[in-house]
Amino acid sequence: MASAQLGGQGWSMAGRSLTALIGGYAAAAGLATLLARLLPVERVEATAWGMILSFLFYAAFGLWAFHEPRLTRVAAVIWGTAVIAGGAALLLGVRP
Amino acid sequence: MSLEVALLGYAGFAKLAQGKGRHSRTARPDRTRARILGWLLILGSFLAALHRFGPYLAVPAWLALLSVSGVILVLILSRWPKAATAPWIPMTVIALPLCLL
Amino acid sequence: MRQSMAWIHGWLGLLAGWILFAMFLTGTASYFRPEITRWMQPEYRPHAVPQAEAARTAIAWLQKNAPHDEQWTIYLPTDRTLSTRAFTRARPNPDPKAPRAPRRPEVRLDPATGAPIEARDTRGGEFFYRFHFQLQLPHPWGRWLAGLCAMFMLGAILSGVITHKRIFADFFTLRWSKGQRSWLDAHNVSAVLALPYHAMITYTGLITLVVMYMPWPILANYPKPTAFAESLYGDTAGQKASGQPGRLADMGRFVEAASAEWQGARVSRIIVGNPDDASSTVTLLRTGEDRLNARGASITYAGVSGARLAASPAPGPAVETAGVMLGLHLGWFAGPLLRWVCFLLGLTGCAMVATGLVLWTVKRQRPGAQPFFGMSLVERLNIGAVACLPAGMAAFLLANRLLPPTLAGRADLEVSAMFWTWFGLAALSLLRPVRRAWIETLAISALLFAAVPIADLAVVGGFPTDGLFVAFDTTMLLLAATLGFAAWRTAAKPARAAQPRRRVPVEVVEVREVVDVA
Numbered sequence: 001m002a003s004a005q006l007g008g009q010g011w012s013m014a015g016r017s018l019t020a021l022i023g024g025y026a027a028a029a030g031l032a033t034l035l036a037r038l039l040p041v042e043r044v045e046a047t048a049w050g051m052i053l054s055f056l057f058y059a060a061f062g063l064w065a066f067h068e069p070r071l072t073r074v075a076a077v078i079w080g081t082a083v084i085a086g087g088a089a090l091l092l093g094v095r096p
Numbered sequence: 097m098s099l100e101v102a103l104l105g106y107a108g109f110a111k112l113a114q115g116k117g118r119h120s121r122t123a124r125p126d127r128t129r130a131r132i133l134g135w136l137l138i139l140g141s142f143l144a145a146l147h148r149f150g151p152y153l154a155v156p157a158w159l160a161l162l163s164v165s166g167v168i169l170v171l172i173l174s175r176w177p178k179a180a181t182a183p184w185i186p187m188t189v190i191a192l193p194l195c196l197l
Numbered sequence: 198m199r200q201s202m203a204w205i206h207g208w209l210g211l212l213a214g215w216i217l218f219a220m221f222l223t224g225t226a227s228y229f230r231p232e233i234t235r236w237m238q239p240e241y242r243p244h245a246v247p248q249a250e251a252a253r254t255a256i257a258w259l260q261k262n263a264p265h266d267e268q269w270t271i272y273l274p275t276d277r278t279l280s281t282r283a284f285t286r287a288r289p290n291p292d293p294k295a296p297r298a299p300r301r302p303e304v305r306l307d308p309a310t311g312a313p314i315e316a317r318d319t320r321g322g323e324f325f326y327r328f329h330f331q332l333q334l335p336h337p338w339g340r341w342l343a344g345l346c347a348m349f350m351l352g353a354i355l356s357g358v359i360t361h362k363r364i365f366a367d368f369f370t371l372r373w374s375k376g377q378r379s380w381l382d383a384h385n386v387s388a389v390l391a392l393p394y395h396a397m398i399t400y401t402g403l404i405t406l407v408v409m410y411m412p413w414p415i416l417a418n419y420p421k422p423t424a425f426a427e428s429l430y431g432d433t434a435g436q437k438a439s440g441q442p443g444r445l446a447d448m449g450r451f452v453e454a455a456s457a458e459w460q461g462a463r464v465s466r467i468i469v470g471n472p473d474d475a476s477s478t479v480t481l482l483r484t485g486e487d488r489l490n491a492r493g494a495s496i497t498y499a500g501v502s503g504a505r506l507a508a509s510p511a512p513g514p515a516v517e518t519a520g521v522m523l524g525l526h527l528g529w530f531a532g533p534l535l536r537w538v539c540f541l542l543g544l545t546g547c548a549m550v551a552t553g554l555v556l557w558t559v560k561r562q563r564p565g566a567q568p569f570f571g572m573s574l575v576e577r578l579n580i581g582a583v584a585c586l587p588a589g590m591a592a593f594l595l596a597n598r599l600l601p602p603t604l605a606g607r608a609d610l611e612v613s614a615m616f617w618t619w620f621g622l623a624a625l626s627l628l629r630p631v632r633r634a635w636i637e638t639l640a641i642s643a644l645l646f647a648a649v650p651i652a653d654l655a656v657v658g659g660f661p662t663d664g665l666f667v668a669f670d671t672t673m674l675l676l677a678a679t680l681g682f683a684a685w686r687t688a689a690k691p692a693r694a695a696q697p698r699r700r701v702p703v704e705v706v707e708v709r710e711v712v713d714v715a
Contacts, residue, residue, distance in 0.1 A: 028411075029411060032413065032414050033414050033416070033417045034417075036414030036415075036417050036418055037414075041513070041515075042513060043428075044418075044425065044429065044515075044516060045513040045516060046414075046418060046515075047414045047415055047417075047418045047419070048513075048515035048518070049515040050411075050413075050414030050417075051404075051408075051414050051519070052404065052407075052515065052518060052519055052522070054407075054411045054414070055348065055351060055400060055403045055404075055407075055410075058348060059348070059351045059352050062348070063202070063352055063355060063356055066201055066205040067198065067202065089413075092417070094416070094417065094419065095417065095418045095419075098534055098535070102538075109369075112368075112369075113368075113369045116368075116369060152488070156397075156489070156525060157535055159393045159394070160535060160538045160542060161538055163391045163392075163393065163394055163542055163545070164391075164538050164541050164542060164545075166368075166390040166391075167386070167387070167390050167391065167541070169369070170369055170371050170386050170390065171371070174372065174373060175373075
């Protein structure tokens with residue numbers, strides 16, 4: 001999308017940026033945590049995989065947030081991922 | 097020293113640049129030949145890195161040396177297009193005995 | 198896809214660019230952290246001793262000067278540092294409301310005697326290294342800001358690769374004196390040719406502080422977060438003191454035993470937990486200098502009895518990957534030639550960020566138009582970051598030679614010299630028109646770098662015979678030449694707006710870059 005399209009609407013731009021920056025982090029953290037919790041390998045290995053891959057998730061969410069034109073969809077997917085993945089990780093609790 | 101990796105990388109990039117045809121007025125089959133030779137030299141620089149650094153360190157060391165030789169080539173190429181690619185033969189010649197050291 | 202990526206590439210690069218430039222430049226300098234420290238203490242004449250002896254002398258000094266601390270970390274001398282470095286951490290104040298004790302600076306000890314090095318007080322290369330990821334801001338804000346900028350960088354790299362459709366076609370193209378096109382060429386060449394390096398250094402940089410940035414996977418797998426660190430590198434922070442006094446056994450024996458277990462590999466670091474307690478622990482870490490994985494194996498002994506308690510398990514694929522990423526970022530594995538290569542690649546990264554920043558302004562300038570506020574702001578910040586930071590770094594090194602060696606508080610004064618010069622020069626440059634400001638600040642930076650070897654010769658006296666000092670001073674002259682060249686090019690360039698478009702071959706004229714469209 002061109003800058004004119006994006007730059008025109010201040011509030012939607014702010015919402016998009018916040019979704020990318022904070023929502024993207026939350027979604028990446030949620031996914032990484034869920035991955036670390038569920039990977040059927042050793043505890044320390046699963047933790048390390050989650051941590052290593054987390055930044056890739058974050059970058060992907062962040063870039064996609066500015067690629068997808070529909071803000072509602074961006075917000076739904078990113079915040080949804082954050083809530084679902086984070087919630088699942090919370091419900092699962094610490095690995096026994 | 098591991099200079100031979102950079103020398104071969106420079107020579108390879110030099111041939112590839114010639115193969116692009118932007119900096120030389122060579123005919124099409126010559127350009128293809130230059131490109132093939134360029135890739136072979138780049139492959140050679142990788143083998144030299146493998147030989148010098150062992151399988152574990154070879155890839156990062158090769159990429160680093162290759163990148164720097166590319167940057168140097170482009171800087172020279174931007175000023176002296178002819179002189180930049182010319183020394184590929186002496187570089188290859190110097191690199192070969194260095195590989196064995 | 199490409200348009201949105203070009204747009205986000207521009208903004209990510211712009212918003213983080215100034216800090217990224219500072220991180221790149223100081224990080225590049227940090228490849229030579231021990232060498233810079235040695236240059237900054239020219240009085241120090243090291244005496245090489247076996248590692249075991251260095252460990253003994255360091256422990257003796259710590260037992261005298263910080264006996265009741267919670268933890269000591271001792272970096273044994275290497276071929277590059279030539280001195281023992283010790284960090285101590287005091288026991289936390291039992292009163293939870295008490296302010297956190299400030300982090301204590303490193304102590305550099307003479308490995309032969311164990312006494313603090315008798316040389317001018319300085320932060321040395323450690324300063325650039327710390328600034329590189331803490332940005333001289335209070336903990337933990339500097340690290341968070343650095344991480345955010347690194348994340349922006351990662352996004353900029355990914356979006357840049359997607360944007361740049363003819364990544365190999367433009368591989369060798371660098372054209373001078375063509376205005377915007379030249380800046381675009383320079384940005385592409387510095388980015389694409391060293392792309393593996395840029396991507397590597399950015400991602401691995403995030404990994405170095407991953408425990409802080411992304412602690413959540415640990416919380417999902419460990420009831421006690423410190424257990425993760427313990428399982429990785431034998432951090433003893435979680436261990437409780439017994440309260441009974443105890444005396445450490447001979448440290449040299451630990452070093453010899455660990456080294457023997459590692460087939461003669463050296464010990465890089467010793468971590469002593471609760472050193473004055475009966476339950477003290479001694480963890481030795483293997484050097485990472487001979488392999489990519491910087492997180493070496495570790496062995497933990499009981500400090501008093503000397504019994505071998507535990508050793509780090511052989512790392513699995515993920516832990517090995519993380520260790521290799523750390524190693525790639527730190528570059529300890531690199532011998533002299535590879536280290537210089539890394540240094541040059543780091544400078545290429547600086548060039549990439551700087552040309553990107555300039556490109557942002559050049560692209561938006563309209564001939565004859567009055568620059569709008571955002572444009573002036575970006576132009577001024579570009580000058581402040583790209584042209585003035587080098588002056589600050591040179592001032593840091595100059596202050597090291599010019600301040601009297603025995604002056605009290607001189608280490609902090611050196612740091613002040615850097616920031617006053619950096620920000621002072623940036624503030625002064627506001628008084629000049631943009632182009633003049635570029636030329637003059639670049640020229641001043643060049644002069645300051647050229648002054649460093651002169652000050653070195655004048656103050657230390659005599660021509661240096663030590664290879665390190667020769668190399669350092671020569672590098673300063675080369676940096677001065679580079680900055681001088683930049684100033685000269687800026688001065689020589691005809692005014693952009695007035696330059697008529699030259700006809701160039703069709704091959705070149707087509708719009709090659711979506712950055713142009715954005």
